Amino acid sequence: MIQINPDLCKGCYICVEICPKSVYTVSSVTNKKDIKLPSPENENNCIHCHLCELECPDQAIYVEDKK
Amino acid sequence: MTKELFIQGNEACARGAIEAGCRFFGGYPITPSTEIAEYLSTTLPEVSGSFIQMEDELSAIGAVIAASWSGVKSMTATSGPGFSLMQENIGFAMMSETPLVVVDVQRGSPSTGQPTMSGQGDMMQARWGSHGDYEPIAISPSSVQEFFDFTVLGFNLAEKYRVPVIILADEVIGHMREKVRLPDNVETFKRIMPKEDPKDFLPFKNVRNGTNPMPAFGDGYNIHVTGLTHNELGYPITINPKVHSNLVRRLVNKILKNRKDIVSCDFKYCDDADIVLISYGSPVRSIMETVKIGRSSGIKLGYLKINTPYPFPEDEVVKIAKNVNDLMVVEMNLGQMFHEIERVASSNAGVHLFSEIGGTLPKPNDILDRILELL
Amino acid sequence: MVEDNESTETDFITYEEKNPYIKYFRKDRLPTIFCSGCGIGITINSFLKGFESSGMDFNNLSLVSGIGCSSRIPGYLNCDSLHTSHGRALSFATGLKVGNPDLDVVVFTGDGDAAAIGGNHLIHAARRNINLTVICINNNIYGMTGGQISPTSPEGSLATTAPYGSIDTPFNLIDLVTAAGATFTGRWTTAHPLQLSNSIKNGLLNNGFSFIEVVSQCPTYYGRKNKLKTPVSMIKMFKESSINKRKVGTLSEKELLSKIVIGEFVNKKREEFSNKLENLSHKESGRNTIRKSAYIL
Numbered sequence: 168m169i170q171i172n173p174d175l176c177k178g179c180y181i182c183v184e185i186c187p188k189s190v191y192t193v194s195s196v197t198n199k200k201d202i203k204l205p206s207p208e209n210e211n212n213c214i215h216c217h218l219c220e221l222e223c224p225d226q227a228i229y230v231e232d233k234k
Numbered sequence: 235m236t237k238e239l240f241i242q243g244n245e246a247c248a249r250g251a252i253e254a255g256c257r258f259f260g261g262y263p264i265t266p267s268t269e270i271a272e273y274l275s276t277t278l279p280e281v282s283g284s285f286i287q288m289e290d291e292l293s294a295i296g297a298v299i300a301a302s303w304s305g306v307k308s309m310t311a312t313s314g315p316g317f318s319l320m321q322e323n324i325g326f327a328m329m330s331e332t333p334l335v336v337v338d339v340q341r342g343s344p345s346t347g348q349p350t351m352s353g354q355g356d357m358m359q360a361r362w363g364s365h366g367d368y369e370p371i372a373i374s375p376s377s378v379q380e381f382f383d384f385t386v387l388g389f390n391l392a393e394k395y396r397v398p399v400i401i402l403a404d405e406v407i408g409h410m411r412e413k414v415r416l417p418d419n420v421e422t423f424k425r426i427m428p429k430e431d432p433k434d435f436l437p438f439k440n441v442r443n444g445t446n447p448m449p450a451f452g453d454g455y456n457i458h459v460t461g462l463t464h465n466e467l468g469y470p471i472t473i474n475p476k477v478h479s480n481l482v483r484r485l486v487n488k489i490l491k492n493r494k495d496i497v498s499c500d501f502k503y504c505d506d507a508d509i510v511l512i513s514y515g516s517p518v519r520s521i522m523e524t525v526k527i528g529r530s531s532g533i534k535l536g537y538l539k540i541n542t543p544y545p546f547p548e549d550e551v552v553k554i555a556k557n558v559n560d561l562m563v564v565e566m567n568l569g570q571m572f573h574e575i576e577r578v579a580s581s582n583a584g585v586h587l588f589s590e591i592g593g594t595l596p597k598p599n600d601i602l603d604r605i606l607e608l609l
Numbered sequence: 610m611v612e613d614n615e616s617t618e619t620d621f622i623t624y625e626e627k628n629p630y631i632k633y634f635r636k637d638r639l640p641t642i643f644c645s646g647c648g649i650g651i652t653i654n655s656f657l658k659g660f661e662s663s664g665m666d667f668n669n670l671s672l673v674s675g676i677g678c679s680s681r682i683p684g685y686l687n688c689d690s691l692h693t694s695h696g697r698a699l700s701f702a703t704g705l706k707v708g709n710p711d712l713d714v715v716v717f718t719g720d721g722d723a724a725a726i727g728g729n730h731l732i733h734a735a736r737r738n739i740n741l742t743v744i745c746i747n748n749n750i751y752g753m754t755g756g757q758i759s760p761t762s763p764e765g766s767l768a769t770t771a772p773y774g775s776i777d778t779p780f781n782l783i784d785l786v787t788a789a790g791a792t793f794t795g796r797w798t799t800a801h802p803l804q805l806s807n808s809i810k811n812g813l814l815n816n817g818f819s820f821i822e823v824v825s826q827c828p829t830y831y832g833r834k835n836k837l838k839t840p841v842s843m844i845k846m847f848k849e850s851s852i853n854k855r856k857v858g859t860l861s862e863k864e865l866l867s868k869i870v871i872g873e874f875v876n877k878k879r880e881e882f883s884n885k886l887e888n889l890s891h892k893e894s895g896r897n898t899i900r901k902s903a904y905i906l
Contacts, residue, residue, distance in 0.1 A: 179646030224650025255906030279893035289733040297704030304708025305901030425903035451689040460692035
């Protein structure tokens with residue numbers, strides 16, 4: 168499961184760019200600051216490399232490992 | 235048993251530092267203060283302390299501030315040109331409430347001036363040299379014995395009030411040799427560790443007496459120390475007027491409200507004097523002699539010796555001004571403390587300036603000649 | 610698993626516990642002041658990842674910084690932190706490490722802080738080989754003051770104080786600290802966070818002066834001025850212009866000008882400064898330098 172924290176996301180979309188499996192897209196959902204949040208649209212493709220967690224400048228992504 | 239030694243002022247200062255508990259020195263060579271660094275480079279390793287010669291005075295004061303936060307009493311020593319370079323981080327030490335001692339062995343100035351001659355041109359720099367509102371503590375020794383005693387006092391005041399203390403010595407005191415009595419036991423002020431649990435501790439709390447206990451780095455308090463305006467937690471809050479006002483007023487008041495505890499003056503023959511000579515540092519020796527000569531020829535002179543130029547002893551000066559006709563400020567510059575004294579005393583007495591610049595002490599006979607003009 | 614219908618607040622607390630990096634933050638200070646897409650946050654994550662893999666104790670960590678965007682990092686991490694004057698971080702860090710050699714001291718700095726106003730302290734800290742890990746976030750510009758050229762701005766790049774393009778020759782920071790005596794150096798970009806965190810780990814484990822340069826994006830000022838308007842376009846540029854140090858030999862000097870050479874460059878042993886002071890203390894006083902003596906002397 169991937170969580171995006173709307174309070175921390177600043178909408179840089181680095182996650183959208185760097186994900187090797189193109190999991191993220193820019194959604195139409197906005198946060199309090201009217202920033203369009205990224206969404207893990209293609210979560211099924213996620214390989215749990217955690218690169219998005221590491222590359223998110225605002226610690227706004229959490230990727231849960233498969234149990 | 236006290237020990238008596240015949241030593242140079244700079245050595246007395248270094249010995250005082252060791253006795254006061256100083257275990258870190260970071261400095262940069264500069265005449266006429268260098269002997270302090272030289273002495274400590276030998277002595278500190280012998281008492282499990284550290285000595286570093288830094289790359290400049292900017293870094294010397296930086297290293298001293300951080301060493302203090304590591305939990306070690308720390309100092310540096312310099313002269314005018316180096317003192318100018320340290321102003322930036324003296325301001326940081328004021329804002330971050332870092333105890334430390336800066337010894338400024340003053341020389342002829344401005345600029346590189348007279349490296350091997352004496353002067354008192356750094357008095358206003360010690361007061362206002364860094365930007366912003368702050369209240370420094372500055373102590374001026376007028377003998378080799380006092381250079382020892384006042385260095386100890388400097389460390390104690392620095393720790394008690396968590397401020398940088400400036401020892402405003404001068405070349406005469408730094409290089410002169412005199413007999414010094416070194417006590418067996420020197421009373422020291424030990425730094426106070428917070429009692430609270432780290433999660434309950436506010437390191438920069440707006441406490442009534444102004445001074446908070448101080449944990450060291452590595453003690454688990456996860457303290458944040460910054461030169462930015464900060465709240466009681468230490469976090470930068472730079473656009474809230476009230477946070478800034480509370481902080482700067484507390485920092486200023488913790489010195490001003492404890493003025494009585496800090497200020498130190500000595501005076502003699504002031505009760506019946508017509509004229510009182512005022513000085514600090516090495517020219518005190520000149521005014522003492524002047525008073526002696528004057529009294530012996532029937533001129534009613536007294537003297538006020540200011541041990542702590544800052545906080546400025548306003549009450550003491552005013553009290554004397556009320557009892558005399560004239561005050562004469564004797565200093566080795568073209569009038570610096572003179573303006574402070576004029577500010578508080580001119581409504582009660584005539585305030586005159588005797589300036590001596592060029593690097594040598596004012597001569598008692600020259601001072602006396604000026605006094606005769608007043609009579 | 611948390612039920613979906615929990616309140617937002619509970620979700621947030623849960624989230625804090627889950628994200629691998631937030632647990633090291635002063636949570637009451639989030640979100641950070643950094644602009645959207647700033648490389649500083651990526652560097653923080655890479656540092657924390659590298660720190661974890663080094664096996665060192667976060668409770669023994671002290672962070673020191675000077676002034677600038679990157680120097681705000683220590684204020685966000687929940688450990689002892691010293692946010693000092695512009696350029697002076699390394700002199701403070703030197704005093705802290707010597708005052709208590711048991712502390713692990715890491716310095717966060719930027720290109721302006723480390724190489725312009727703090728250039729002298731940088732080379733002298735490297736010369737002493739004092740055990741500090743310096744993470745220099747190089748965004749080729751002064752971000753906090755609004756986009757002026759820095760000592761690493763490429764020739765021709767635009768800034769508010771270089772409206773016709775910079776005519777200065779930039780510093781190569783790795784060459785600079787290597788010449789001064791650093792015993793570990795590495796350079797990566799924010800597009801190489803795994804390699805970066807590994808080099809940070811190696812730097813932390815080196816008992817000496819370690820310098821890790823992170824070529825980072827300032828989309829707000831550098832990007833906007835230099836036709837790289839989004840964080841994404843800057844990250845892409847980093848990926849495209851980076852070249853591993855092993856492949857440098859194939860390129861001409863002119864070709865190299867537009868490249869970012871990445872890798873680890875120095876990893877060698879040399880006696881460390883605070884150890885030398887400890888040895889001296891041992892020789893002269895029979896014991897190590899005295900820790901936290903202000904409370905007892």
